[in-house]
Amino acid sequence: xxxxxxxxxxxxxxxxxxxxxxxxxxxxxxxxxxxxxxxxxxxxxxxxxxxxxxxxxxxxxxxxxxxxxxxxxxxxxxxxxxxxxxxxxxxxxxxxxxxxxxxxxxxxxxxxxxxxxxxxxxxxxxxxxxxxxxxxxxxxxxxxxxxxxxxxxxxxxxxxxxxxxxxxxxxxxxxxxxxxxxxxxxxxxxxxxxxxxxxxxxxxxxxxxxxxxxxxxxxxxxxxxxxxxxxxxxxxxxxxxxxxxxxxxxxxxxxxxxxxxxxxxxxxxxxxxxxxxxxxxxxxxxxxxxxxxxxxx
Amino acid sequence: xxxxxxxxxxxxxxxxxxxxxxxxxxxxxxxxxxxxxxxxxxxxxxxxxxxxxxxxxxxxxxxxxxxxxxxxxxxxxxxxxxxxxxxxxxxxxxxxxxxxxxxxxxxxxxxxxxxxxxxxxxxxxxxxxxxxxxxxxxxxxxxxxxxxxxxxxxxxxxxxxxxxxxxxxxxxxxxxxxxxxxxxxxxxxxxxxxxxxxxxxxxxxxxxxxxxxxxxxxxxxxxxxxxxxxxxxxxxxxxxxxxxxxxxxxxxxxxxxxxxxxxxxxxxxxxxxxxxxxxxxxxxxxxxxxxxxxxxxxxxxxxxxxxxxxxxxxxxxxxxxxxxxxxxxxxxxxxxxxxxxxxxxxxxxxxxxxxxxxxxxxxxxxxxxxxxxxxxxxxxxxxxxxxxxxxxxxxxxxxxxxxxxxxxxxxx
Numbered sequence: 001x002x003x004x005x006x007x008x009x010x011x012x013x014x015x016x017x018x019x020x021x022x023x024x025x026x027x028x029x030x031x032x033x034x035x036x037x038x039x040x041x042x043x044x045x046x047x048x049x050x051x052x053x054x055x056x057x058x059x060x061x062x063x064x065x066x067x068x069x070x071x072x073x074x075x076x077x078x079x080x081x082x083x084x085x086x087x088x089x090x091x092x093x094x095x096x097x098x099x100x101x102x103x104x105x106x107x108x109x110x111x112x113x114x115x116x117x118x119x120x121x122x123x124x125x126x127x128x129x130x131x132x133x134x135x136x137x138x139x140x141x142x143x144x145x146x147x148x149x150x151x152x153x154x155x156x157x158x159x160x161x162x163x164x165x166x167x168x169x170x171x172x173x174x175x176x177x178x179x180x181x182x183x184x185x186x187x188x189x190x191x192x193x194x195x196x197x198x199x200x201x202x203x204x205x206x207x208x209x210x211x212x213x214x215x216x217x218x219x220x221x222x223x224x225x226x227x228x229x230x231x232x233x234x235x236x237x238x239x240x241x242x243x244x245x246x247x248x249x250x251x252x253x254x255x256x257x258x259x260x261x262x263x264x265x266x267x268x269x270x271x272x273x274x275x276x277x278x279x280x281x282x283x284x285x286x287x288x289x290x291x292x293x294x295x296x297x
Numbered sequence: 298x299x300x301x302x303x304x305x306x307x308x309x310x311x312x313x314x315x316x317x318x319x320x321x322x323x324x325x326x327x328x329x330x331x332x333x334x335x336x337x338x339x340x341x342x343x344x345x346x347x348x349x350x351x352x353x354x355x356x357x358x359x360x361x362x363x364x365x366x367x368x369x370x371x372x373x374x375x376x377x378x379x380x381x382x383x384x385x386x387x388x389x390x391x392x393x394x395x396x397x398x399x400x401x402x403x404x405x406x407x408x409x410x411x412x413x414x415x416x417x418x419x420x421x422x423x424x425x426x427x428x429x430x431x432x433x434x435x436x437x438x439x440x441x442x443x444x445x446x447x448x449x450x451x452x453x454x455x456x457x458x459x460x461x462x463x464x465x466x467x468x469x470x471x472x473x474x475x476x477x478x479x480x481x482x483x484x485x486x487x488x489x490x491x492x493x494x495x496x497x498x499x500x501x502x503x504x505x506x507x508x509x510x511x512x513x514x515x516x517x518x519x520x521x522x523x524x525x526x527x528x529x530x531x532x533x534x535x536x537x538x539x540x541x542x543x544x545x546x547x548x549x550x551x552x553x554x555x556x557x558x559x560x561x562x563x564x565x566x567x568x569x570x571x572x573x574x575x576x577x578x579x580x581x582x583x584x585x586x587x588x589x590x591x592x593x594x595x596x597x598x599x600x601x602x603x604x605x606x607x608x609x610x611x612x613x614x615x616x617x618x619x620x621x622x623x624x625x626x627x628x629x630x631x632x633x634x635x636x637x638x639x640x641x642x643x644x645x646x647x648x649x650x651x652x653x654x655x656x657x658x659x660x661x662x663x664x665x666x667x668x669x670x671x672x673x674x675x676x677x678x679x680x681x682x683x684x685x686x687x688x689x690x691x692x693x694x695x696x697x698x699x700x701x702x703x704x705x706x707x708x709x
Contacts, residue, residue, distance in 0.1 A: 004522055004525060004526070008525045010525070011521055011522070011525055014517075014521045015518065015521070018517050018518070018521075022515070115339070118339065118340065118341070118343065119339070122343065122344055123340070123341050123342065123343040123344045123345075123384075124344050124537065124565075124566075125536075125537045125538045125541050125565065126570070127541060127545060127570060129545075129570075129571070129572075134549050134550065134551055136551070140551070141524070141525075143524075143549070143550040143551055145546075145549035145550065147549065218514040218515055218542065218545075219514045219538060219541050219542055219545070221341075221514075221538065222341070223341050224512060224514065226512070227512040259517075259518055262518035262519075263518055263522070266507065266508065267478065267507040267508060267509055267510065267513070267516075267518060267519055268481060268507075268508035268509070268510055270510060270513070270518075271510050271512055271513075272510075
């Protein structure tokens with residue numbers, strides 16, 4: 001039964017399409033993580049919780065009769081400020097420190113956010129209905145929820161928008177300069193403190209978009225953030241830092257990988273297989289590095 | 298420094314005073330019977346934890362206002378000490394320990410969920426403290442030989458048993474093809490075992506048997522398999538998350554299946570969150586307000602529903618109803634035992650045979666309630682999109698006829 005996917009060819013098409021659409025959404029979250037990791041050298045464990053918080057914003061709009069799709073505009077705006085506030089309160093104290101300190105700090109933020117969301121919004125699983133209907137392909141044997149297509153489309157729009165912003169705008173250039181060499185950028189008059197705050201804010205805003213999309217496509221719950229953190233960590237590791245096209249590719253790859261793992265190994269191994277892949281890739285990287293000759297710095 | 302010392306002494310003195318006063322509050326003091334409960338007021342089970350607490354409180358108020366508990370010619374009132382277990386089994390076990398050894402509680406009420414009950418049961422067993430629980434249905438609770446554990450609810454393996462038997466009956470007694478997806482937790486896996494038993498007895502075949510991880514919010518792969526294999530029955534159990542995800546994706550992927558059976562529909566507020574998309578889903582429930590069981594305190598299901606709604610502002614899910622029933626069982630046992638001796642109360646509990654608004658209660662050797670069948674309701678919506686849960690099985694309590702097979706999405 002586990003190999004049903006090879007007996008019914010349309011399932012393969014379904015798996016690939018589902019995986020790609022899902023992967024694009026993952027890539028958007030990973031994109032934010034890669035950005036702040038690259039610029040500030042911070043691995044944000046609270047990434048998934050920011051996503052869920054963004055989802056709640058869209059959910060509350062839905063609850064008050066506004067179409068949740070507007071969440072993709074409102075949620076990033078609110079989340080940007082949430083991000084900046086977190087930066088001012090906590091992150092700016094750990095930004096130049098050891099990576100371990102920042103992991104601990106964001107881990108703390110993650111727990112705090114989970115509990116606060118649980119306290120404020122309750123422990124119920126909720127979702128926002130977009131009423132977008134379904135696209136059917138190949139005589140109804142492959143179905144794609146329009147909400148997933150919408151999510152992927154919006155993710156692409158935001159990702160492209162951000163790339164352009166990074167290239168063209170003054171702040172974008174300052175962010176890139178800081179990522180390359182924070183000290184040099186500072187000497188040349190870049191206010192790195194402001195750049196860091198903006199970077200963290202942009203990351204939170206991206207999480208806000210992704211969260212709004214997740215509340216439309218899946219379900220949200222205060223304790224559901226961690227899998228998103230792990231997936232985006234995984235995507236960034238595979239792609240390598242500073243490799244934005246790589247993030248998109250590895251995001252989609254991970255999405256398809258998950259779907260196939262689900263069909264072949266069983267649903268229970270879906271998330272487990274992501275961990276397994278992470279381990280394998282890290283071992284492979286290590287192996288490759290050990291073969292490479294490098295001069296001592 | 299001196300001031301600091303004085304403050305510390307003062308604070309510790311107050312702390313000691315408080316701790317001794319808590320001890321003196323406990324057990325049976327004056328005219329009070331003090332029960333202990335660790336409940337999930339925060340954490341992931343907090344919404345169901347609150348339903349449980351509201352159910353307990355409602356019953357305490359009702360029993361006290363209607364004359365309390367009469368033991369040995371004297372009248373006693375119920376009182377409950379609550380602690381928040383944070384939805385964490387380790388914490389729950391610690392709190393049970395604290396309730397018994399520090400607060401001196403001699404009788405316990407159960408927490409919410411099978412997992413937490415499993416954590417607490419060894420503690421109450423160790424101290425010989427009778428516990429009546431209303432929210433732990435996992436079969437493994439009743440096979441460990443616990444002597445002091447009593448559950449007013451039907452065990453988890455019976456949740457969807459009725460659905461499979463109904464499907465077989467509608468299929469002319471022939472076995473059916475079943476697709477199932479269960480979360481990997483104690484409760485859902487027990488529901489699964491029940492389906493396996495029912496399938497074996499009826500000659501049904503299980504063609505898809507997926508296990509859902511705890512973090513899951515995407516069932517697309519399972520549902521694509523269901524679409525490809527066209528089973529007669531699809532069974533899903535994964536708490537509220539599973540129910541909500543399944544309905545959303547079944548509607549989005551237009552999965553046609555003649556029968557859809559699940560758990561946790563009312564806790565998930567399925568019809569409210571999904572409207573007409575949830576129509577025709579069959580849901581297992583411990584209780585429904587239209588059942589005609591009766592007792593002296595809450596009269597019947599409809600009255601309970603109305604009273605609870607008036608007091609707490611929302612309709613009672615079955616988690617609240619069964620929690621209220623636990624107090625009725627305790628009252629009955631105390632009065633029959635005529636004593637607060639833990640052993641005598643335990644024996645009286647074991648001999649319980651009563652009817653409450655929630656259902657008949659009679660405990661088997663293992664502590665599970667064997668006298669109350671599960672009910673199945675079906676979500677039915679009118680043309681305006683207003684949905685209601687109507688009992689369709691067992692036939693004795695059915696308030697509507699089962700709609701079978703579920704109309705195809707193209708015809709809805």
